[in-house]
Amino acid sequence: MANGPDEELVSLVASAQELLRWEEALGGNGFPAVVDVRAARGYHTRLQMLASEAAECTRCELHRTRTKSVFARGTCDTDLVFVGEGPGFHEDQQGLPFVGRAGQLLDRMIAAMGYDRDGVYICNVVKCRAPENRTPLPTEAIACAHFLVPQLEAVSPKVIVALGRCAAENLRCVPPSGKWRGIWGEWHDIPVMPTYHPAFLLRSPQFKKPVWEDLQEVLRKLNREVPKR
Numbered sequence: 428m429a430n431g432p433d434e435e436l437v438s439l440v441a442s443a444q445e446l447l448r449w450e451e452a453l454g455g456n457g458f459p460a461v462v463d464v465r466a467a468r469g470y471h472t473r474l475q476m477l478a479s480e481a482a483e484c485t486r487c488e489l490h491r492t493r494t495k496s497v498f499a500r501g502t503c504d505t506d507l508v509f510v511g512e513g514p515g516f517h518e519d520q521q522g523l524p525f526v527g528r529a530g531q532l533l534d535r536m537i538a539a540m541g542y543d544r545d546g547v548y549i550c551n552v553v554k555c556r557a558p559e560n561r562t563p564l565p566t567e568a569i570a571c572a573h574f575l576v577p578q579l580e581a582v583s584p585k586v587i588v589a590l591g592r593c594a595a596e597n598l599r600c601v602p603p604s605g606k607w608r609g610i611w612g613e614w615h616d617i618p619v620m621p622t623y624h625p626a627f628l629l630r631s632p633q634f635k636k637p638v639w640e641d642l643q644e645v646l647r648k649l650n651r652e653v654p655k656r
């Protein structure tokens with residue numbers, strides 16, 4: 428999604444870094460701070476603009492019943508993104524994804540993988556709570572892809588974990604067979620691991636083991652250490 432000026436800026440920053448490394452090698456002081464190429468590309472700004480737009484969005488009927496739109500939490504400088512279905516009651520109140528009981532379970536899953544709570548990026552298919560926490564309608568998910576697609580493009584992780592069937596479907600990772608959990612898919616060349624949603628695990632804790640196996644697969648894909656549990 429990088430446009431011309433972005434590419435020019437990245438090229439300029441890369442050239443500047445090269446010059447500074449050369450200057451350092453010659454005994455100079457180099458540059459006083461690390462140059463953040465991703466920040467230079469305007470990714471953070473782009474995501475902030477999208478979040479502001481989502482806060483006012485009326486693209487689908489879900490805007491009528493929301494308290495706050497829920498854009499994302501975590502960092503966009505990460506190799507791992509989690510995509511859920513949509514905000515629940517607590518998320519709608521606070522404007523943050525996965526802050527209720529399911530969110531606390533997700534945080535424990537993230538910690539078990541060896542990540543900080545805020546070391547990953549977490550978002551949902553739709554940014555506004557559906558009445559009675561129903562599954563978002565296809566028209567709502569399509570309308571909200573206006574946000575999800577550029578979000579994922581901007582973060583550009585190495586792996587996406589789709590939490591629940593709704594997320595897996597909207598990332599086009601449910602094969603015709605209908606078997607979806609634990610089977611690698613792909614979204615725009617990014618590997619996607621679909622697994623059960625933490626809210627489902629709260630109701631059906633017997634499925635925690637297969638979910639942990641899916642997350643271990645994710646760690647292997649990321650070439651990270653796989654903890655034994």
Ligand code: SF4
Pocket residue numbers: 481484485486487488489490496553554555567570571
């Ligand atoms: S769910 Fe998405 S598309 Fe619908 S109103 Fe909220 S932000 Fe807009």
